[in-house]
Amino acid sequence: MNEIALQLRKFAKENHRLPSYSELAKMFGFASKNAAFKLVNKLVDAGILEKDHKGKLKLKGLGLPMVGYVQAGFPSPAEEELVDTLSLDDYLIQRPESSFLLKVTGDSMIDAGVMEGDIVIVEKGGNPKNNDIVLAQVDKKWTLKYFYKNGKIVKLIAANKNYPEIFPKEELTIGGIVTAVIRRYR
Amino acid sequence: MNEIALQLRKFAKENHRLPSYSELAKMFGFASKNAAFKLVNKLVDAGILEKDHKGKLKLKGLGLPMVGYVQAGFPSPAEEELVDTLSLDDYLIQRPESSFLLKVTGDSMIDAGVMEGDIVIVEKGGNPKNNDIVLAQVDKKWTLKYFYKNGKIVKLIAANKNYPEIFPKEELTIGGIVTAVIRRYR
DNA sequence: AATATAGGTGAACGAACGTTCACTTGTCAA
DNA sequence: TTGACAAGTGAACGTTCGTTCACCTATATT
Numbered sequence: 001m002n003e004i005a006l007q008l009r010k011f012a013k014e015n016h017r018l019p020s021y022s023e024l025a026k027m028f029g030f031a032s033k034n035a036a037f038k039l040v041n042k043l044v045d046a047g048i049l050e051k052d053h054k055g056k057l058k059l060k061g062l063g064l065p066m067v068g069y070v071q072a073g074f075p076s077p078a079e080e081e082l083v084d085t086l087s088l089d090d091y092l093i094q095r096p097e098s099s100f101l102l103k104v105t106g107d108s109m110i111d112a113g114v115m116e117g118d119i120v121i122v123e124k125g126g127n128p129k130n131n132d133i134v135l136a137q138v139d140k141k142w143t144l145k146y147f148y149k150n151g152k153i154v155k156l157i158a159a160n161k162n163y164p165e166i167f168p169k170e171e172l173t174i175g176g177i178v179t180a181v182i183r184r185y186r
Numbered sequence: 187m188n189e190i191a192l193q194l195r196k197f198a199k200e201n202h203r204l205p206s207y208s209e210l211a212k213m214f215g216f217a218s219k220n221a222a223f224k225l226v227n228k229l230v231d232a233g234i235l236e237k238d239h240k241g242k243l244k245l246k247g248l249g250l251p252m253v254g255y256v257q258a259g260f261p262s263p264a265e266e267e268l269v270d271t272l273s274l275d276d277y278l279i280q281r282p283e284s285s286f287l288l289k290v291t292g293d294s295m296i297d298a299g300v301m302e303g304d305i306v307i308v309e310k311g312g313n314p315k316n317n318d319i320v321l322a323q324v325d326k327k328w329t330l331k332y333f334y335k336n337g338k339i340v341k342l343i344a345a346n347k348n349y350p351e352i353f354p355k356e357e358l359t360i361g362g363i364v365t366a367v368i369r370r371y372r
Numbered sequence: 373a374a375t376a377t378a379g380g381t382g383a384a385c386g387a388a389c390g391t392t393c394a395c396t397t398g399t400c401a402a
Numbered sequence: 403t404t405g406a407c408a409a410g411t412g413a414a415c416g417t418t419c420g421t422t423c424a425c426c427t428a429t430a431t432t
Contacts, residue, residue, distance in 0.1 A: 006283050013276060016244045017203045020389065032411045037391070039409090054418085055390045058202045064279065064307075066287040088274040090199060092370060093250065097192050101252040113299040113369065121250075133371065181369040183299065184278060185319065206419065218381045223421070225379090240388085241420045 004028075004039070005048050009063050018057040062087060092180040098124045099179070102135065109133060109144045112159035118183045120144070122176035135175035138166055142175060190214075190225070191234050195249050204243035248273060278366040284310045285365070288321065295319060295330045298345035304369045306330070308362035321361035324352055328361060 007027065011019050019027065024036035040057065043049040050058040093099055104118045112133060114120065120133075128134045128147040136145050136156055145156035145166065156166040193213065197205050205213065210222035226243065229235040236244040279285055290304045298319060300306065306319075314320045314333040322331050322342055331342035331352065342352040 009282060012202075015238070015242075016198075017242060021391090022388075030410070032413095033390090034392085034412080035410050051390095052201070056201075056203060062275070063282050064285055064287050066289070066305075088278060088368065089248070092274060092368060096195060096249050099250055101250050103252070110299070113296070113301040113304070115299040118299070119252075177371075179371050181367070182274065182278060183367040185363075185365050207421090208418075216380075218383095219420090220382080220422085221380050237420095 004043065005059075005063065008049075008057075008059060012059060018059065092121055092182065094179065095123055100124070100176075104144065106143065108158040108160050108163055109146075110160050112146070114144060114159070114178075114181055115183070118181055120178045121180040121182070123179045124176040126177050128174060128177050133178040135178065136168075137173035137175065138168060144178065147174075147177075190229065191245075191249070194235075194243075194245060198245060204245065278307055278368065280365065281309055286310070286362075290330065292329065294344040294346050294349055295332075296346050298332070300330060300345070300364075300367055301369070304367055306364045307366040307368075309365045310362040312363050314360060314363050319364040321364065322354075323357075323359035323361065324354060330364065333360075333363075 008018060011023075011027070021033040021036045021040070024040065025031070025033040028036065028039070030036055040049060044051060048060060050060055052058060100122055102120050102122050104114055104116055104120055107116055110116075114133070120135075122135050128149075130148050132147045133144055134147040134156075135142060136147070138145075138156065143158075145158055148155040148157060154168055154172060156168060156172075158164075194204060197209075197213070207219040207222045207226070210226065211217070211219040214222065214225070216222055226235060230237060234246060236246055238244060285307055288306050288308050290300055290302055290306055293302055300319070306321075308321050314335075316334050318333045319330055320333040320342075321328060322333070324331070324342065329344075331344055334341040334343060340354060340358060342354065342358075344350075
């Protein structure tokens with residue numbers, strides 16, 4: 001049952017869509033697409049699949065279990081918002097039309113867990129709040145910094161003891177607010 | 187032109203598929219689906235869209251620009267593998283069938299940039315190499331640690347000076363290898 | 373003034389779509 | 403042994419699919 005879902009996800013990964021019933025029949029070795037039809041209906045009942053108002057198929061969920069804290073025996077599933085979010089894209093990128101990806105260079109935010117080589121998602125045009133990580137232009141150089149504002153005074157602080165606090169003089173340019181960090185190993 | 191791509195991505199986000207030509211005509215206010223057909227062909231020529239062998243539409247790329255290091259003027263696009271990777275799912279999850287998500291508790295890997303509340307993607311069943319971050323069971327408790335092996339001696343090290351090195355006695359259970367970290371702000 | 377061109381309409385095509393129905397199995401419980 | 407049932411076949415249905423064609427404007431170019 002889960003085997004089937006895996007194959008569907010693989011198909012979706014390659015084709016950006018789910019197969020039709022005739023394609024399903026072919027990939028499962030059925031001679032009749034009605035066999036695929038019945039199989040699909042069972043998956044729908046099991047809550048793995050959904051159907052459009054047009055009958056088009058739609059996968060539910062990301063496919064990965066989300067475990068909360070890991071207990072003595074084995075990981076225990078944790079109910080989370082992410083579980084029924086279908087894709088990490090949707091989870092990480094709220095406003096795709098005004099976001100971009102930035103590969104991190106430098107260690108200015110290392111104590112905030114943002115390391116060199118990480119990819120951050122930056123959202124343009126918002127109003128940064130205190131404690132937000134912003135992409136800011138300081139002395140004609142772009143860097144990541146914590147943003148603080150007290151009255152009219154703006155302060156940019158690196159998450160690294162070796163960097164000084166910065167009080168920009170007028171010419172502060174905010175490139176955007178960091179809304180997410182992703183890092184891949186190997 | 188890019189406006190259209192945005193609407194397509196929005197549709198794809200909601201429906202997990204791209205619209206048909208009649209749906210396209212409706213969403214753009216065309217009376218004839220042939221108008222949509224011609225529009226789509228221009229997008230294909232522009233490299234924004236692709237077509238199946240069946241004529242089904244397929245979006246190219248993630249939709250977000252990836253900028254390398256940010257220069258004086260404004261971000262400069264950087265060619266990266268991610269750009270033509272269509273989704274962060276594919277980028278972050280290589281083996282969905284043997285991976286799960288884990289919400290990080292504790293600060294044992296804080297110096298590795300893995301903070302409490304982050305979500306890590308854990309891949310089960312692989313053979314950890316030196317320097318990998320593993321989910322390991324130590325004294326019946328699951329924690330994240332750096333993995334080191336020298337001959338027969340396995341060492342687990344936290345990325346946190348306050349934690350001691352651990353030399354497990356036989357009963358070392360590896361839950362999996364951390365392959366990615368994601369963190370969302372706000 | 374004549375003409376090419378881009379962008380839209382509307383009808384038509386064969387093919388593929390999702391769905392339904394009647395029928396044939398094999399398997400397991402009563 | 404019988405009956406129920408799950409699982410697959412094969413044909414058929416109306417609808418929608420992607421695509422093509424002929425035609426109609428406007429707008430811009432020659």
